[in-house]
Amino acid sequence: MSVFAAAADQSLCAPLPVLGKDVTVPLVTGGEVTYAALDYAASAPALQRVWDDVAAYAPYYGSVHRGAGYLSQLSTDLFENSRATVAEFLGCRADDQVIFTRSTTDSLNLLAAVVPADCQVFVYETEHHASLLPWRDARVTYLNAPRTPAQAVETLERALADRDPYGPALVCVTGASNVTGELWPVKELAAAAHAHGARIVLDAAQLAPHHPVDIAELDVDWVAFSGHKLYAPFGSGVLAGRSDWLRAAEPYLAGGGASRKVARRTDGGVDVEWHSTAARHEAGSPNVIGVYSIASACKALTEAGFENLVAREQHLVGAVRAGLAGIPEVKVLSLFGDDAPRVGVISFVVEGWNSSHFAAALSAEYGIGVRDGLFCAHPLVRTLLGSDPQEVGECGAPEAEPGERSLNAIRVSFGAGTPDEHIERFVRAVTELVSKGAQWKYRTEDGRCVPDRGAAQL
Numbered sequence: 001m002s003v004f005a006a007a008a009d010q011s012l013c014a015p016l017p018v019l020g021k022d023v024t025v026p027l028v029t030g031g032e033v034t035y036a037a038l039d040y041a042a043s044a045p046a047l048q049r050v051w052d053d054v055a056a057y058a059p060y061y062g063s064v065h066r067g068a069g070y071l072s073q074l075s076t077d078l079f080e081n082s083r084a085t086v087a088e089f090l091g092c093r094a095d096d097q098v099i100f101t102r103s104t105t106d107s108l109n110l111l112a113a114v115v116p117a118d119c120q121v122f123v124y125e126t127e128h129h130a131s132l133l134p135w136r137d138a139r140v141t142y143l144n145a146p147r148t149p150a151q152a153v154e155t156l157e158r159a160l161a162d163r164d165p166y167g168p169a170l171v172c173v174t175g176a177s178n179v180t181g182e183l184w185p186v187k188e189l190a191a192a193a194h195a196h197g198a199r200i201v202l203d204a205a206q207l208a209p210h211h212p213v214d215i216a217e218l219d220v221d222w223v224a225f226s227g228h229k230l231y232a233p234f235g236s237g238v239l240a241g242r243s244d245w246l247r248a249a250e251p252y253l254a255g256g257g258a259s260r261k262v263a264r265r266t267d268g269g270v271d272v273e274w275h276s277t278a279a280r281h282e283a284g285s286p287n288v289i290g291v292y293s294i295a296s297a298c299k300a301l302t303e304a305g306f307e308n309l310v311a312r313e314q315h316l317v318g319a320v321r322a323g324l325a326g327i328p329e330v331k332v333l334s335l336f337g338d339d340a341p342r343v344g345v346i347s348f349v350v351e352g353w354n355s356s357h358f359a360a361a362l363s364a365e366y367g368i369g370v371r372d373g374l375f376c377a378h379p380l381v382r383t384l385l386g387s388d389p390q391e392v393g394e395c396g397a398p399e400a401e402p403g404e405r406s407l408n409a410i411r412v413s414f415g416a417g418t419p420d421e422h423i424e425r426f427v428r429a430v431t432e433l434v435s436k437g438a439q440w441k442y443r444t445e446d447g448r449c450v451p452d453r454g455a456a457q458l
Contacts, residue, residue, distance in 0.1 A: 012315055013308040016300070017048035018231065018417030025367045028440050028451045033367035036422035040229070041178050041345045041413035042371055044209060046293070047231040053296040054234075054289055064288055065257065065279075079288050082295035083278070089298035090223055090240050091214030097243040099278045100236055100291050104205040105130040107224035107239035108172070110281055111201055112138065114249035119168040122159055122198070124152070125379040126179075126335065131172045131203040131224075132379075138170075145383045148336055149185040153192050160196035169198035175207030179377050179384065179411070181317075181345030182336050183207075190219045201241070205229050209415055210313060210343035212306045215241060227290060231416065232297040236290030247276045255283035301416070309416050313344050316414055316423050320346055323427030329434050333384040333409060344414040347375070349385065350434060355408045356449035361438040364451045366429040368422075371411040381409055 024032040037045055057078065062071030064079045083098045092098065101107045112134035115121070121135040124143045132142075141159055146152035156171060163169060171193045176183050186202055193200040201222040204213050208225040215223055222241030227234065251258040251274055258280050261273040274280050301309065321338075324330045329351040334340065350358050359372035374381045387407055412426060441452040 012312045013304065015312075015419050016231075016304060016309075016416040018045040019048060019051055020045050021417065021419075027367060028364040028453075036366070036368040036425055038412045038414055038418070038422060038426055039369050039371050040209070040415045040418070041206060041375075041411060043228045044231050044415055045417055046233045047297055047300050047417070049300040050232050050293050050296040054293050057292060058289070061288065064286055075288055078292055079286065082291045085295040085298050086238055087240065089213075089302060090238075091216045092240055093216050095243055096215065096241050097246055097278045098238060098240045099246070099281050100286060100294075101239055102235055102287075103130075103228070103237040104128075104203060104224045104226040105134075105237075107237050108201070108203065109134040110239055110252045111170075111222060111224070111245075112136070113252050114245045114281075115170055116168045116245070119170055120163055122156065122169065122171045124155075124173060125383070126177065127172065127174055127377070127380075128178050128203065128205070129376040129378070130205070131174065131201075132377075135172075145335060145380060149188070149340075153185060153188045156189055157192045157196070160193065160198055163196075166197070169193075169196070171198055171200040172203065173200065174203045174205075175213065176210065176343045176345065177335070177377075177380070178206045178345060179347050179375050179380050179409075180334050180336075180340075181206070181342035181347075181413070182334065182340045183211075183342060186220065187218050194219065199242070206343060206345060209301075211310060227294040227297065230294060230297045231300070232290070232293035234287060234290035234293050236287050236294055238294065246278075246281060250274075251283060252281040253283040257286075258283035304416070313415060316418060316420075317342060317344055317346070319420075319423050320412060320414075320427065323423075324348060324430065327431060327434050330430065333381075335380075335384070344418070345411065346413070347381075347384075347409045347411040349409050350430075353433075354449065355410045356444075357438070357442055358433065359410050360442055360449040360451065361433055361440070362426075362429055364442075365433075365439055366425060368426055368429055370426075371413070373408045375409075375411055382407070385409065 023035045025035045026032050060071050060074055062075040064076050087098045101110055108131050115138055120139045122141050122143060123132055126145045143155050143159055146155050173189055174184055175186055190200045199221040202220045204223050204225040207213055209230045213223060222239060224239050227236040258274055259272050260275050263271050265271055324332055331349050333347045349355060355372045359370050362368040362370055385407060442449050443452045
């Protein structure tokens with residue numbers, strides 16, 4: 001029976017229209033198939049609504065904040081209205097700032113650049129590298145991977161209570177794991193941080209596309225996320241939250257737009273008065289189209305209703321987990337256990353298979369795009385696979401032959417634009433590959449497992 005049969009009578013919303021939903025790709029075994037994009041955690045396809053909005057605006061593009069002409073004024077209004085839209089989407093407080101960046105990574109590096117010099121930063125080893133690595137100029141305490149949400153809170157409380165000397169502190173935590181999809185106890189962690197005089201930044205890169213994120217309700221100090229995971233292309237991101245550290249620090253980038261006044265001194269130098277608004281950290285010509293695409297995506301998700309989107313995604317999560325649970329050779333990776341709430345991100349390994357080989361076969365023989373590797377979360381994946389979390393690893397395929405065990409995993413991820421057929425095809429493909437094996441020979445080329453085009457079909 002289909003894994004979707006049990007949901008046949010449920011009233012679920014339809015997938016949101018996305019670009020590429022009708023793209024066909026060739027199969028190594030012959031013929032073509034509609035591409036099943038199941039790598040949303042890396043970059044989600046753009047919503048059709050976003051693309052249409054951007055296309056309608058594109059002829060009116062103009063320089064922002066710097067032109068007297070009609071198109072410049074229109075673009076400036078659009079840029080600042082987009083800031084207001086994002087602030088509303090995130091439930092920002094009245095004195096919060098919304099700063100536009102290039103990505104989550106850029107946002108967290110910006111925050112790392114403005115923390116006080118004596119700040120101590122607390123980061124779980126389970127974080128994506130975007131939130132694990134930027135704190136190079138701070139005193140960093142890395143926390144071991146917790147095995148329950150309660151243990152996550154307890155671990156943080158102990159670490160904060162033991163810190164010495166007592167001073168500025170910042171906790172960095174993900175909202176939803178980019179490896180397991182599991183939701184973290186953000187509100188409880190925020191309460192623990194504040195109880196010990198610390199602040200907290202939420203990496204919402206994997207949370208914001210799947211669940212509402214409300215800064216005030218969660219009581220976090222900052223939120224960071226990327227447009228390209230929120231169904232918006234063009235390389236933009238957001239850092240939103242408390243303004244005091246941002247106003248007190250030197251600009252993240254020095255240049256036009258960040259400066260309010262610049263004057264020569266008699267000694268030959270220059271005096272600079274920096275903006276105290278978000279412009280302080282947005283030097284240079286901004287990515288207006290990228291910013292507008294984020295605002296458009298925020299509106300589209302809000303209008304679709306997160307309650308409806310979450311319900312449908314949980315239906316898909318249940319279908320994938322039920323399908324994989326029926327295959328003994330498949331092990332799904334988890335920190336908090338099978339009952340933990342999660343978004344549409346699931347990682348697994350297959351007994352007897354090199355993960356890169358398996359992912360390559362899904363693509364070449366079934367037209368399914370997933371991710372294999374360590375997902376820019378090396379310590380976490382090593383822990384979940386039972387290897388040394390300090391062991392050096394590489395993103396992408398290892399130099400291992402197809403069929404050899406590899407110290408990486410396979411990740412399937414999906415969201416608001418995923419149709420049922422893609423999930424059904426994925427479960428069927430995993431079942432067939434495990435039971436029957438690949439239909440084609442594969443080889444390693446430039447660190448990737450690829451079909452051997454010179455080989456005969458198996």
